[in-house]
Amino acid sequence: MKMEVVNKQLHIGKIEITGVASSSIVLVGDTEVMTLSSISDTPPEAVTVGPIVPLASIR
């Protein structure tokens, strides 16, 4: 495959971002390779109702 890119003038007035999270990127520039991944685990059993119990520690 052959790809040819011609970059002409790029001028942006204003960028407004509320949040960048969980291995996301905002890039004002050039790059070659990007590999971004994120896994978040919130199963129903992660919600407990009742007395507050600490999570098991390493020891």
Place this chain on the structure above:
Amino acid sequence: LAEWEGELVLARQTRVSQVGELLMASMQTSSIVFIGDNVVIDAYLKAIAVQREVANFYDDEGNFADYRVFSQSIPEPDPEPEVEFAVDNCESCIQVDRMNVVSMADSAVVQIGSTRLVSGEARIKQFRQLLSGEVSRIPPSPSAVAAARRLAPIAAKKALEM
């Protein structure tokens, strides 16, 4: 990083990035703001997030080894096909007058400048611990409302008018 050894050379054909003004309100948990060029960004985060109805700080809590989310493999994209890539930047630059970022979290990156290889991974396990099924809504203080409106007008409008 080892597999990139020998490739750690700045990209040759990049443009200059110009940002007039950058406003950042908050950064947390392994986030990066980078101004300038670099070759590799390797951002990695693992976190156990516990939200409790009553803040209760135990000094020694949690074990990453107990949760599969921290060890399970993440599928990788297929290896890139051989691409013959040519770029003509016409001696142009990237200009941004103003940039306003309210928050960054969990191995997020904001970069003004060029890079070559970006790799990011975030693994988060969430917990919610409530005392009862009911969650009381305490009205926020006027100063908190004003701060929320100033920092994130759209999000604040949605949250406060609920």
